[in-house]
Amino acid sequence: FGVASACLRKPADWIEQAAGPNILSTGLKGVDGVVGVAHQVTIGCQGLAETITHASLNVTKSGLTAVGAEDNALWKAAAGDEMAEAVALVEVMVHRYTKEMIKVPPTDLLAAASAWGAMQQAVCQARDIEQEVVGLPEHSQRWMRYAAATMGTAWFAGLVEGVSAPALARAQARREQGGGPGDCALACAGVDGHFEVVKFEESTKELFAPGYLIAVDHEVNCVVLSLRGTCSIKDALTDLVCEPEYIQLSGQDGAAHGGMLRAAQRLDRTLAEQTRIALEHLHPEAPRRIIICGHSLGAGVGALLAALWRDAAQFPGVNVQCFAFACPQVLDQDLAVAQSNHTTSFIVGADLVPRFSLATAQDLQAAMLCLVDPESKGLPLSMRTDAILSAKASGDSESLQGAYYAMRPLVCTSPGRLFPAGRLIYLHPGHTPCAISCQDLDELRISSDMASSHMPRAYFLAIQNASA
Numbered sequence: 001f002g003v004a005s006a007c008l009r010k011p012a013d014w015i016e017q018a019a020g021p022n023i024l025s026t027g028l029k030g031v032d033g034v035v036g037v038a039h040q041v042t043i044g045c046q047g048l049a050e051t052i053t054h055a056s057l058n059v060t061k062s063g064l065t066a067v068g069a070e071d072n073a074l075w076k077a078a079a080g081d082e083m084a085e086a087v088a089l090v091e092v093m094v095h096r097y098t099k100e101m102i103k104v105p106p107t108d109l110l111a112a113a114s115a116w117g118a119m120q121q122a123v124c125q126a127r128d129i130e131q132e133v134v135g136l137p138e139h140s141q142r143w144m145r146y147a148a149a150t151m152g153t154a155w156f157a158g159l160v161e162g163v164s165a166p167a168l169a170r171a172q173a174r175r176e177q178g179g180g181p182g183d184c185a186l187a188c189a190g191v192d193g194h195f196e197v198v199k200f201e202e203s204t205k206e207l208f209a210p211g212y213l214i215a216v217d218h219e220v221n222c223v224v225l226s227l228r229g230t231c232s233i234k235d236a237l238t239d240l241v242c243e244p245e246y247i248q249l250s251g252q253d254g255a256a257h258g259g260m261l262r263a264a265q266r267l268d269r270t271l272a273e274q275t276r277i278a279l280e281h282l283h284p285e286a287p288r289r290i291i292i293c294g295h296s297l298g299a300g301v302g303a304l305l306a307a308l309w310r311d312a313a314q315f316p317g318v319n320v321q322c323f324a325f326a327c328p329q330v331l332d333q334d335l336a337v338a339q340s341n342h343t344t345s346f347i348v349g350a351d352l353v354p355r356f357s358l359a360t361a362q363d364l365q366a367a368m369l370c371l372v373d374p375e376s377k378g379l380p381l382s383m384r385t386d387a388i389l390s391a392k393a394s395g396d397s398e399s400l401q402g403a404y405y406a407m408r409p410l411v412c413t414s415p416g417r418l419f420p421a422g423r424l425i426y427l428h429p430g431h432t433p434c435a436i437s438c439q440d441l442d443e444l445r446i447s448s449d450m451a452s453s454h455m456p457r458a459y460f461l462a463i464q465n466a467s468a
Contacts, residue, residue, distance in 0.1 A: 005032055005039075006099045030202035082207050083237075084257075090240045093358070097365060102465040103370055108385070112368040115388035117446025119407070121402035124445075131434040134425060137344055139220060140463050142191065147295040148265035149189035150213050150228035152181060152202050155421070156230075157188035158456040182213055192217035198278040205236050208262040209298055214274050216281040221280040222289040225271060227298035227305075229326075229456075235297055238263050239328070244359045244416045247335070249311045252334040256304060257328060257357070257418060260297070264304035271305065272314055279318070288318040295456050296353055303343050304422035307331075310342060322422065329357035329418035333438050336419040343422025347436070348462045349429065351454045359414040360444040366411035377410045412443060427462040429435045 017458040018283050033402060047136060148158025149375070161167050171188035179187070182200030196216040203211055211228035216445045230236055241259030275290060282288065294302040306322035309315065328346040330336070347354045370376065374383035379388070383403055391399040426436045452458060 016309040021238055043068065044402045051078070055280045056449045061093050072353055073075070083234075086207060086241050089243070090237065093240070093243065097361065100315060101365060104369070106392055108372055109368050111384045111389065112371040113364070113446050114166060115371050115385045115392070115424075116364070117368045118388060118392040119400045119404035119445070120443070120445050122397045122406050126397065126401055130427075133432050135423070136324065136433055136463060137301070140323065140346075141460070141467060142217075142220070143224075143293040144225050144295075144325055144456070144460050144463055145189045145191045146215070146226040146291075147229075147293045147323075147325055148212070148460070149182075149185040149191060150211055150226050150230065150294070150298060151456075152200075154202075155231065157185050158189075160189050160456050160460045162457055167212065182215065186215065193217070195219065195224075198223075198281070199274045202235075203232070207228045208238050208259060208266050210235055210238065210263060210267075210301060212267070212271065212298075214271070215277050216278050217291075220291075221282060221286040223275055223282065223292050224293065224300070225275055225305075226290045227267075227292070227294035227302045229294065229298045238301075239297055241248045244332070244358075244418060247331075249307055249335055249338065252335060252338065255332045255416065255418065256335070257300060257330045258356065260300040260328065260330055263301045265296075265306055267301070268305065268308055272309070275315075279315075285408070288315070290315060290318055290319065292411060293325070295325040296328065297455065298320045299327040299345070299420075300330045300389065303327055303339065304330055306343055307335075307339055307421065309408070324421060325456075326353050326454055327420035327422075328349055328353050329355070329360070329420060329441070331418060331421050333417065333419055336421050336438060339422040344425060345420040346425050346427060346459060346463070347441065348427045348459050349453035350445050351458075352444060352450040353454050355422045355441050355444045357416075357418045359417045360442070362414040362446050363412045364446075366413075370407060370411050374407075377407070379406065380386070383407065390397035417442065427459075428468055429462065429465065433466045 006434065009029070009032050012032070030162070044098065080247040095164045145160060148160035156163065156167060157171070167188045167190065170190070171184040174184045174187040179195060180200070182197030183200065184195070186195060195218060198214045198216060200213045201211050210230075212227075213223050213224075213225075213226045216222075217224050221296040228235075230239055238259040241262070242257050244255035245258040245261055246253070246263060247256040279288060279290075292306045294301075303322050303324045308318055309320055314320075322339075324343060324345040331339070345354070370379065371383065371385045374381060383406070388400065390404060391403075393414070419441060424436045424438070424441070426434050426440070
């Protein structure tokens with residue numbers, strides 16, 4: 001309604017400025033008035049519908065409670081047991097996370113987050129740590145393109161090349177040649193050469209089941225299994241069911257990201273069957289190799305799937321490798337490091353996802369509350385948010401570093417810490433790729449590019465530049 005009104009009102013104003021009030025301008029304003037009335041009527045109807053819906057839901061909930069129905073019975077009836085369980089888990093987690101912050105004004109929390117970020121930045125700039133320079137694994141760009149292709153042409157194949165007319169033209173050309181949705185998605189993402197799509201699942205109806213693409217890449221002589229990143233409400237729930245769950249790999253007990261572990265276990269059998277079919281399409285004399293790749297959620301589920309397959313010897317005599325781009329924190333430290341012989345995780349800049357888990361989120365909460373009230377942690381008032389922001393404004397890096405080292409042991413103490421799987425390669429624009437450790441990702445860094453660094457295009461450009 002706002003757009004329609006603007007399209008009517010603006011021309012009427014321009015006409016009156018140029019020629020004064022006339023029949024045309026009056027007519028346009030009259031139509032704009034009708035649009036305004038329709039807008040108000042629609043808002044009123046929406047408000048009435050919302051009121052009726054809430055009343056109906058409340059009556060239904062009261063009725064269920066009266067007959068002894070368990071909590072979340074309405075959710076279970078509407079969305080199924082598993083969805084209701086996931087929503088309930090997230091609800092409890094969010095309530096537990098926010099209850100201590102509820103009395104603090106949001107502006108104070110944002111200022112505290114900014115102050116914590118300034119402290120982190122001061123420490124990062126001062127660190128002079130010799131890091132091991134590494135080369136990128138062969139075909140890293142290609143695997144990133146496969147990871148992006150799972151988004152399909154509707155999402156411009158993950159926008160790995162940005163909003164690109166050539167990408168859409170490649171997809172259209174492939175479609176005209178008789179290619180299916182998977183072929184077009186791979187073409188849109190820039191995967192060239194000879195490949196066969198065995199299975200392309202753009203959307204699944206189940207929770208804990210992200211989309212995927214399985215292809216035989218005859219250019220590299222391997223089967224590629226690419227898992228899709230978050231692009232639906234159900235995917236987001238998989239991300240948010242993040243409390244650590246028990247897992248055992250190679251006889252070693254440990255913990256994994258709950259939602260992504262469920263996704264890997266749910267897809268395990270289906271993907272194994274499809275991958276076996278794909279292996280039969282390889283040249284008989286070619287080495288048997290499976291590449292699992294993905295970005296974000298797809299990287300996390302892929303890394304866990306690779307771990308499960310290798311642990312179960314799912315493909316004897318086949319080399320199973322995983323390339324995880326923007327891999328979330330999915331395994332505890334010991335198990336994460338144990339995957340280094342077959343899994344490589346890529347991290348670009350300040351990307352928040354490889355540093356984000358329930359533990360690091362709780363650390364951030366503790367840091368913000370500490371800056372709002374440092375005396376609660378036994379720290380002086382000079383550690384308050386305003387004092388830290390003043391030090392930032394004056395460029396007093398030494399004070400920021402001192403405050404960080406005094407505060408970090410008090411706030412970064414949450415249990416259940418997880419990390420990205422395997423060998424970790426850090427990519428920073430303008431720098432040579434280097435190997436980092438789990439400890440380099442043990443904290444959620446507050447930075448202006450923490451979200452933009454996560455995008456598939458950011459990863460593709462970082463890999464492209466590092467490969468030049």
